[in-house]
Amino acid sequence: MKIIPAKTPDFVKTLFPNFIWNINTNTKELYLTFDDGPTLEITDWVLHTLKRYDAKATFFCIGNNIEKHPEIFQNILDNNHSIGNHTYNHLKGWKHKSKYYIKDALQTEAVIEMFQPNNSNKLFRPPYGKFKNKQSKRLLELGYKIILWDVLSYDWDMSVSEETCFNNVISATKKGSIIVFHDSLKASRNLKYVLPKVLEYYTEKGFEFKAIKET
DSSP states (O other): OOOSOSBOOHHHHHHOTTSBOBOOOSSSEEEEEEESOOOTTHHHHHHHHHHHTTOOEEEEEOHHHHHHOHHHHHHHHHTTOEEEEOOSSOOOGGGSOHHHHHHHHHHHHHHHHHHSTTOOOOEEOOGGGOOOHHHHHHHHHTTOEEBOOSEEOOTTOTTSOHHHHHHHHHHHOOTTBEEEEEOSTTTHHHHHHHHHHHHHHHHHTTOEEOOOOOO
16 A cells, blocks of 8 residues: 555655655656666566666665675676665665664675775665664765665555556656665566566656666
8 A cells, every 4th residue: 555655745745855756857867777687587577678778777776685696786887887785784774773774884884895896876765764863974974975766666566556556656746756666576566567567668758777877
């Protein structure tokens, strides 16, 4: 059941101005993001689908999954997509002490550094979009850009049909939108239906799909 709207309300963005909700641009560009991978079968399917449309994206990876599937993580890098930190154990920040939460995030940073030494494009997305103010403040101090979103596809929600998932995206997306998908088994039914349709729909409208880079 949807509680958070597919389109992030503007007043929410104003409450948290230090977070990046969308990319300010007047050009036809969109920012696809994929949370929770790398995942067997699903992530490589996403990479193949993106390549068909010459699309770039940003993958917010769980450190534990990177260690389980290093070859898939390397495929993401080899295809010139951006990487973000999604904690090591997919933690909900509200439920954990800040010291432990930051340690968990830094554990993922250490894993990423093994593949991308001296990575300057430090992006972070909190699992569930939930963390404490103290946690976000510390991450900003550590040089992270905190990337949230202005469009939620709800691909992970099995009560949401494929067509509704697609409509969630096209009804809320505008120039510079950051759109959330998940390269996870749970989301795979909706994702495999929606992602090709979104890529085709916006490509026909003259949009480019870009990765989030250091700003």
